[in-house]
Amino acid sequence: MRILDIVSSNIVQDPRVLKQIETIKSITDDYKIVGMNNSKATEERKRSTNFNFLLLGSKKDTSSIFGKLVKRIKFAKGVIKEIKDYQPDVIHANDFDVLFMVYLSGYKKANIIFDAHEIYAKNAFINKFAPISKIVETLEKHIIKTRATSFVTVSHAAKKYYADKGYKKSAYVVTNAPISTIERKYSEKTSVNEIVYQGQIVADRGYEEFVKASMEFKKNDPLFIVRGFGPLEESLREFVTANEANVKLDKPVEVKELVEKLTESDIGVVLTKPISINFEYTISNKIFENLHAGLPVILSPVKEHYYLNDKYDFGIVIDEVTPKDIADAVRKLKMNPELYNRLRHNAIETAKILNWENESKKLKELYLQ
Known part of the structure; x- marks a missing residue:
């Protein structure tokens, strides 16, 4: 099984994606994690990783809307090329922006798991523009219905929200809980300091x-x-x-x-x-x-x-x-x-x-x- 996990963050600082990687590694050795490069993806952080990954784009950060848009378009082109070159059996698409890129790729040989970390149509930026918010919601509903094999979200409240809004697939709730890597010993606390x-x-x-x-x-x-x-x-x-x-x-x-x-x-x-x-x-x-x-x-x-x-x-x-x-x-x-x-x-x-x-x-x- 070949799994491609995609996120529009830098991967090395995304706790949810880092946990996904550990789960993927327990299933297959044939996988790749694709993310967006930025200044936070330092060489030291990248050296500390123990998984196969690809960061697309320049490390240079930009504060301008135009610069961010150009960077996002270049990232989307890189994602689409990677999907076609890698030919995965499963694509884990984190958030709507990545789901839309997967949809635009036209690739139909993979099961698509859509993982909604947030209600994208209602995030701080998109929700400022009612027409764009509505377009995102409409596209999201369509792609989930026609292309996504599974739909995952992070909370029970979000699952109910999507159901109330008429999304045709019921979401699985996968909370963003930490990995219990050690048997933690909790010391006694006698005061609040x-x-x-x-x-x-x-x-x-x-x-x-x-x-x-x-x-x-x-x-x-x-x-x-x-x-x-x-x-x-x-x-x-x-x-x-x-x-x-x-x-x-x-x-x-x-x-x-x-x-x-x-x-x-x-x-x-x-x-x-x-x-x-x-x-x-x-x-x-x-x-x-x-x-x-x-x-x-x-x-x-x-x-x-x-x-x-x-x-x-x-x-x-x-x-x-x-x-x-x-x-x-x-x-x-x-x-x-x-x-x-x-x-x-x-x-x-x-x-x-x-x-x-x-x-x-x-x-x-x-x-x-």
């Missing part, structure tokens, strides 16, 4: 509110940590310095170190705001990393957070992403050791269920069908 928000520092993820919430506490009691990188990093740093906020800005860590680094803290947060359909129905993989680190999680009020927390009871879903609501949830966990330890225990037990070893079984069945 650190609250951590780890991930890409971008808009509408509640970073500003998280930093402001820290100012309701005495210095280092507890310490609030922001760990990651992104467009808001510098403005966040300036705010922390100007206001002497109770926040430590920590440098990002590599994908393989994400869970281990989280274990050093006591509470995790995932604060994606329900400002759009995409944010409302999908889910950040950060929630699963926190669970595997054994941390109770403070969650924003989005559908999948309610779904998972109602089922597994590992955190607190706040009413609104505000500094006050975040601070109140921290106080509740800090002042109530019994609640804290119950949620921590439930997080550890949930990680035994929501892990890639279990989730990948669904993917293997789709590859082998």
Whole structure:
């Protein structure tokens, strides 16, 4: 079996695709992973890989819309050429942009697994333009119906969204849970000393509110940590310095170190705001990393957070992403050791269920069908 896995990221920093690769390697030696080159795909990161991959395009990043469009068109041409040259039996198309490239290739000898990481027609950029959003949704429905063998998405809320919108194939839910590579030993915690928000520092993820919430506490009691990188990093740093906020800005860590680094803290947060359909129905993989680190999680009020927390009871879903609501949830966990330890225990037990070893079984069945 020859499998071609395609994504429009740089691969080496995409946790979901890195896990897909491990699943593919357990099935066949005849595979290739294709992604888009950029400045984050450093030589060191590429040398640390242990799989067959191809990064298309220039490393040079561009901020202009025209430059991004040109780069995307060149990437699409490279993807189509690779499909025709490689002649795969299975194509794993990550997100609609790649699915559309596969469709344009006209290649019909492969089973196509469409993996929707987000509700693409409703993402931050496309959703600004209602006609384009509608075109993307219409095309997506058509291609899934006529060409996709299987349809995968990342959350139960997204699965329901697609069903309600009239998509003809029912989606399989494959969560973006970490691989349980080790039998993790969780140390006892007797107090709450650190609250951590780890991930890409971008808009509408509640970073500003998280930093402001820290100012309701005495210095280092507890310490609030922001760990990651992104467009808001510098403005966040300036705010922390100007206001002497109770926040430590920590440098990002590599994908393989994400869970281990989280274990050093006591509470995790995932604060994606329900400002759009995409944010409302999908889910950040950060929630699963926190669970595997054994941390109770403070969650924003989005559908999948309610779904998972109602089922597994590992955190607190706040009413609104505000500094006050975040601070109140921290106080509740800090002042109530019994609640804290119950949620921590439930997080550890949930990680035994929501892990890639279990989730990948669904993917293997789709590859082998």
